[in-house]
Amino acid sequence: MTVRRGKKRANLRDVARAAEVSVATVSRVLNTPDVVQAETRRRVEAAMAELHFVRSAAARAINTGRSKILGALIPTLDNAIFASTIDAIESRLGDFGLSLVVATTGEDPEVEARKAQGLLDIGVEGLFLSGITHHDTLHALIEHTAVPAVVISYYDANYHLPTIGYDNREAGRIALAHLVGLGHRRIAVVHNPAEHNDRTRERLAGFESAPADVVLTRFESALTVAGGARAAAMALASGAPFDAFLCASDVQALGVLFELQRAGIAVPEAVSVMGLHDLPSAAVTAPRLSTVHLPAEEMGRRAAEAMADWVENEVPARPICLPTALKIRESTRRRGG
Amino acid sequence: MTVRRGKKRANLRDVARAAEVSVATVSRVLNTPDVVQAETRRRVEAAMAELHFVRSAAARAINTGRSKILGALIPTLDNAIFASTIDAIESRLGDFGLSLVVATTGEDPEVEARKAQGLLDIGVEGLFLSGITHHDTLHALIEHTAVPAVVISYYDANYHLPTIGYDNREAGRIALAHLVGLGHRRIAVVHNPAEHNDRTRERLAGFESAPADVVLTRFESALTVAGGARAAAMALASGAPFDAFLCASDVQALGVLFELQRAGIAVPEAVSVMGLHDLPSAAVTAPRLSTVHLPAEEMGRRAAEAMADWVENEVPARPICLPTALKIRESTRRRGG
DNA sequence: GTGAAAGCGCTAACAC
């Protein structure tokens, strides 16, 4: 069934007829205007305006083999973590005339594989993936369709797909080292479930670089502000004394900050709190959050550029490792200092 | 598995040839499987699997006139405000086999109009718009193309496009009334620029419902946590005494909370802080934020459903006004109480 | 139940 909404819209032939030229000429003013005589072009443009002509993306795509649409698979949008990256990807892609459709996976590999199929069904030319942990089906899909795919938020030069991100383990190490350097020994580690999340797994591995006299106690909860608060409450309820809270993400660190304040525990006087990510709001909390900066925005931009180069010029993306940086603010202090 | 030579992927004809049937039959097993004889269908399905057949969305779209893609124009993704709504839209749309491509406008009407054109160029079947303030070009575009468009985050039954949202002015009124009912008279209003933002404008209008003896002083800054903090700092620096901070959005309220804490001003003992939106984290702050709940998620769901009904069954969306609700938590208290 | 064939709206040779 062909759906006709209101007045059927004008097509190339209609414009050609109105401008008294051939469809080829109309197509030319659309694609290579400078090759058309000025006067002819003017007539065609007038006709297009008159008829409110909008070229059919589908027909265009079927001929060029290009949809100009890319797909991104991310765990969730409802969380500041991916927002700035997606924002950067979308914005940079726009500079190349490319669009982005984002699909959320809820961190479920099966959902991810299913949505990837859906993305391919609508004709995306390339895929942005988060991390390297994926369902076999997705891997097979990428291999069979040979669709350009780049991994973000993770760096591993040896992965079979190009990774454009940062070294999560190193970031974890830096955060841990900062705390240890401050003399903290009894550390509460707050993190989200790592089962399907390799970024978290790597950060936790980085935390494990602690010297033998440092005691790490893990508290796991959801990757939300509320989750962080809950984890802090669990740590407090455990009765164990902690010098510092080390969070696998700023989002949870925010929750930890709130919960400690609620409990009347002064940060950083009584306990230090360390984040990891450097969300925009991390610089504004009270106290301002010490954290490890992750170049989320630049990563998005670089990933978009690499993808554009891939789909436009057939240059496959290459791994990029972006540097992270320690941000010492107010939420961490020398033990007993 | 047969590896195809060249980069060309299998098409209907290839599958038909492999299964020794006609393209029509292959098309049938794709669209109306039950009308095909079981054995034939089995052969076709085997051939499709063997060739890793993926039907071309473009070719499909050109025939059906349907792209199954919708577009959303939102100010930004880098801000919790739209995230849950977009998340809900995307998710609900998925239930109807529809995809979403989101474009960010940075709250610039010209950018919005340009991106809307871009969305139409890639063939979206419908548009989600934020608020009712748009560039003339966009209005003209919507009228000429007759593309289904629904407005979210706003409610106005008389607007020429269906609005699915809430009454921002009423929400503002509720927030203000709560503060006034608590005995507050000197109120610092923290808000983002309202120039291109009718939601904000309406909320401010709601604030103006204050009795004559209430004094409202406005502090404008960016719609971010940092912006809220900055506005609070300005209010504090002004030297004027305030009973309460009334924020046009929770995002800014978070910043206000942080700044007040930094300044050593107890909330709600010394001053009340009122938000508007009820972000997930509002329930976790210290103190927990009193606010007016905006049904962001339900709005996204309802908007998606209305849009699906529109593009699938040609029933135009109708305005929906979702109720807001006062959430009294810990950040507001009776004056001197 | 299945096949043949006519398009859908556009691009890209190739001709003039």
Next chain:
DNA sequence: GTGTTAGCGCTTTCAC
């Protein structure tokens, strides 16, 4: 510079 025309991959009558 411009026109003619053959497809692109699929859906959809309409025969059989």
